[in-house]
Amino acid sequence: MRVDEVPNEANGAAPPALRPLDAHAMPLWRKGQIIAGALRGVFHHLRGRPGRLPIIHRQVSIREHHGTVRLGHLAEIHDRVVLSAIGTETDQALVAIGNRTSVWYGTVITARRNVTIGSECAISWNCSILDDDMHDVLELQDYKLSSRGPQPVVIGDHVWIGAGAIVLKGVTIGRDAIVAAGAIVTRDVPAATLVAGAPACVIRRVAGWR
Numbered sequence: 656m657r658v659d660e661v662p663n664e665a666n667g668a669a670p671p672a673l674r675p676l677d678a679h680a681m682p683l684w685r686k687g688q689i690i691a692g693a694l695r696g697v698f699h700h701l702r703g704r705p706g707r708l709p710i711i712h713r714q715v716s717i718r719e720h721h722g723t724v725r726l727g728h729l730a731e732i733h734d735r736v737v738l739s740a741i742g743t744e745t746d747q748a749l750v751a752i753g754n755r756t757s758v759w760y761g762t763v764i765t766a767r768r769n770v771t772i773g774s775e776c777a778i779s780w781n782c783s784i785l786d787d788d789m790h791d792v793l794e795l796q797d798y799k800l801s802s803r804g805p806q807p808v809v810i811g812d813h814v815w816i817g818a819g820a821i822v823l824k825g826v827t828i829g830r831d832a833i834v835a836a837g838a839i840v841t842r843d844v845p846a847a848t849l850v851a852g853a854p855a856c857v858i859r860r861v862a863g864w865r
C-alpha cells in the first residue's frame with residue numbers, strides 16, 4: 656500500500672471510528688476503579704491544571720523536579736506507572752500526555768527534556784519511553800565519552816504502543832501508527848505504519864487501529 660492509498664482525511668476517507676466506551680457492559684470493579692481514579696485526578700487537577708480531569712489509578716508515581724507532568728482530560732494512568740519529568744534549572748523537563756490516552760500497568764515515561772504523547776493513544780503495559788539514555792558510552796578511541804544528551808520524543812495522536820515496547824531518545828512516531836509488542840524503536844516511525852522488532856523496522860502500512 657502506498658502512502659497516498661492509506662485512508663485519511665486528506666483523501667476523503669473517514670478516519671477509523673473510536674472504540675465506544677460501553678459503561679453498561681463494564682464490570683462493577685472497573686466502574687469503581689474509574690471512580691477512584693477520577694478522585695485522584697481531581698486532586699491532580701486541584702494542584703493547578705485547569706480544564707483537565709485525568710484518571711489516576713493506584714501507586715502511580717509522578718516525579719517532577721525542574722519539570723512538569725501534564726495529563727490530558729480523561730487520560731487514564733493505570734497502576735504502577737512512573738511519570739518522571741526531571742530537568743535542570745536551565746532546561747525544564749516536560750512529560751505531556753494528551754486527552755483520553757491510556758497508559759497501562761508498569762509503564763515508565765521519563766523526560767529529561769521533553770516527551771510529548773498525543774490524544775487517544777494506547778500505551779500498553781511495561782513499556783518504556785525515554786528521551787535520554789541516562790548514561791554516556793565510553794568510546795574505545797581515546798576513551799571519549801559519547802554523549803548525545805536528551806532528545807525529544809514525540810508520539811502523535813491515536814498511536815498504539817504494544818506491550819513491553821521501548822521508545823528511545825529522539826524518536827517521532829506519526830499518528831495512527833502501531834508499535835508491535837516488544838519492539839525497540841530507535842528511529843522515526845511514519846504515520847499509519849506498523850513497526851516491529853529490535854531495532855524496530857517497518858512491517859507494513861495500515862489504515863489505523865481500534
Ligand SMILES: CC(C)(COP(=O)(O)OP(=O)(O)OC[C@H]1O[C@@H](n2cnc3c(N)ncnc32)[C@H](O)[C@@H]1OP(=O)(O)O)[C@@H](O)C(=O)NCCC(=O)NCCS
Nearest residue numbers: 785787788789790792801803823824839841842853854855
Ligand atoms: C545503548 C544505547 C545507549 C546506545 O546509544 P547510541 O550510541 O546513541 O546508539 P544509536 O542511537 O546511535 O544507535 C546505534 C545503532 O544501534 C541500534 N540500537 C540502538 N539501541 C538499540 C537497542 N536498544 N536495541 C536494538 N538496537 C539498538 C540503532 O538502531 C542503530 O542502528 P543503525 O546504525 O543500524 O541505525 C541506546 O541505544 C540505548 O539502548 N539507550 C537506552 C538506555 C537505557 O535503557 N537507559 C535507561 C536508564 S539507565
